[in-house]
Amino acid sequence: MSAPPVVLAIGGTDSGGAAGLAADVATLGHLGCHAACAVTAVTAQDTTGVHAVHQVPPPVLAAQLDAVLDDLPVAAVKTGMLGSPGAVRLVAERTRDLPLVVDPVLVATSGAVLGDDAVRRAYCDVLLPVATVATPNLAEARALTAVDAAARDLAARLADLGCAVILTGGPDWRPGRAVGTCTDWLCEPGGTPVAMRHPAVPTTADHGTGCTYASALAAHLAHRAPLAEAAADAAAYVASRLTDSSTWHLGRGRGPVSHLAPTHRVHQEDPA
Incomplete structure (x- = not known):
């Protein structure tokens, strides 16, 4: 068996195990990659919110990046x-x-600020x-552009900065509310935003x-994989993980998306 491609995930920890590097490493492994990582921050976090953040000193972050990049053949990088x-x-x-996927994490779902205006400007500049x-996502796109516009228009604005953009869309679902589809907007620099719809x-x-x-x-x-194909496959993967966790009741807030292997099965003994 040949060696898998290496993906370097750069981001923060999540002590609740749902997001950040916990999600990155599990996902990359499921999809046939070797996950290397560099920690930017340690958070005290659970399903209800982010309670504390400890930023890793820049020299330590630099040493992590150098250790990975000087030793492993990194095929792609993902930042959180x-x-x-x-x-x-x-x-x-x-x-x-390197091929670089940027998830511009600025505000947690709970409302905790994970990047101030100086961070926003650094992302854009x-x-x-x-x-x-x-x-x-839509909130992050509005924060980056400082414009309260529709998702399609925001995707085009961000693509003007020089990278392709996939503005991810999700339904504001609550129990008892019908849900149909989600719409992501893919826009390449100089291009026209394209709607990518998938089941919610x-x-x-x-x-x-x-x-x-x-x-x-x-x-x-x-x-x-080509970008549009990779985007569609990524959306399908997330939908499969959400389906897996849709019956879970973990934590007091918004529970974790499933990071069990997609083919994971647990042996259950027959009842006596």
């Missing part, structure tokens, strides 16, 4: 929470010549211009879906 302008600039400098593709999964066990989607996209790009 970066947390400081210095971290954004460092990542841009070290990864500018330094990182997105060298990225291959960015995967903001009605569940509140969805903490970590943004990290999971961006990691799945990076995995497919590492396997050399």
